[in-house]
Amino acid sequence: MIEPVLEVADLTGGYSPRRPVLHNVSFQLRPGEMVGLIGLNGAGKSTTIKHILGLMKPQQGEVKVGGVKLEDDPDRYRSAFAYVPETPVLFDELTVEEHLRLTGMAYGVAEQEFEKKRMDLLNEFQMNAKKGAFAAHLSKGMKQKVMIMNALLSEPPLYIIDEPFLGLDPLGIRSLLERLVEVKQNGSAILMSSHILATVEAYCDKFIVMHHGRIVASGTLADVCEAAGMAMRGGTLEDAFYKLVAGDKL
Numbered sequence: 001m002i003e004p005v006l007e008v009a010d011l012t013g014g015y016s017p018r019r020p021v022l023h024n025v026s027f028q029l030r031p032g033e034m035v036g037l038i039g040l041n042g043a044g045k046s047t048t049i050k051h052i053l054g055l056m057k058p059q060q061g062e063v064k065v066g067g068v069k070l071e072d073d074p075d076r077y078r079s080a081f082a083y084v085p086e087t088p089v090l091f092d093e094l095t096v097e098e099h100l101r102l103t104g105m106a107y108g109v110a111e112q113e114f115e116k117k118r119m120d121l122l123n124e125f126q127m128n129a130k131k132g133a134f135a136a137h138l139s140k141g142m143k144q145k146v147m148i149m150n151a152l153l154s155e156p157p158l159y160i161i162d163e164p165f166l167g168l169d170p171l172g173i174r175s176l177l178e179r180l181v182e183v184k185q186n187g188s189a190i191l192m193s194s195h196i197l198a199t200v201e202a203y204c205d206k207f208i209v210m211h212h213g214r215i216v217a218s219g220t221l222a223d224v225c226e227a228a229g230m231a232m233r234g235g236t237l238e239d240a241f242y243k244l245v246a247g248d249k250l
């Protein structure tokens with residue numbers, strides 16, 4: 001059995017000990033899996049991600065990345081994943097290329113390999129003309145592309161990507177999806193949170209449906225359809241999602 005890259009076990013957590021937001025959340029990601037994390041606004045997706053990033057401490061349960069907990073080996077834990085946040089965080093006074101170089105250095109990418117990766121990424125994400133621009137002078141989508149290029153440059157075993165499609169133009173979305181398929185084929189795992197269910201359905205192998213801080217369905221599309229009480233044949237993720245979370249007071 002291949003070891004999971006990410007293991008969330010019986011996680012209960014949130015912003016105040018008296019009122020947890022997440023309740024007994026458990027799931028695993030194995031190498032080569034792309035998993036879609038879906039749920040309505042406030043379902044608990046970002047809070048789950050914050051626990052995985054180590055920004056919040058579990059009130060109960062644990063999170064392991066690459067087989068270790070954050071407190072056991074912080075360096076190993078943190079170097080095993082790249083995170084692409086919904087809102088880009090960049091250094092205003094560094095250029096696009098300087099961001100890439102900084103990431104290359106932080107992850108110890110060899111010079112020759114770095115040059116090739118840098119050129120490929122700048123071309124694929126239509127950022128060549130902007131490579132010398134300061135981050136402060138980029139559009140929102142361009143800033144997001146820099147975050148994505150940084151993550152792809154570091155080639156970690158685990159990618160955590162929060163709502164990547166909203167700021168990107170159609171070419172950017174296509175480049176990102178093509179790259180994600182490639183990194184997945186090379187054995188990385190991807191946890192992607194998104195509201196764009198058709199894209200999630202088309203690209204992810206498995207799904208985690210969250211509702212009010214709990215997982216209400218998980219697994220393949222067939223598993224999610226079954227949990228929603230639907231016939232497996234022909235059911236879409238959106239139909240299953242609607243059945244799982246509607247009916248409830250929204």
Ligand SMILES: Nc1ncnc2c1ncn2[C@@H]1O[C@H](COP(=O)(O)OP(=O)(O)OP(=O)(O)O)[C@@H](O)[C@H]1O
Pocket residue numbers: 015021039040041042043044045046047048
């Ligand atoms: N900083 C915070 N302090 C207190 N409560 C918070 C904080 N951030 C989020 N929450 C609460 O935690 C719950 C889950 O929110 P979370 O941000 O995880 O949802 P989400 O699924 O990521 O939603 P969205 O799709 O809107 O991004 C919500 O009830 C929200 O009000």
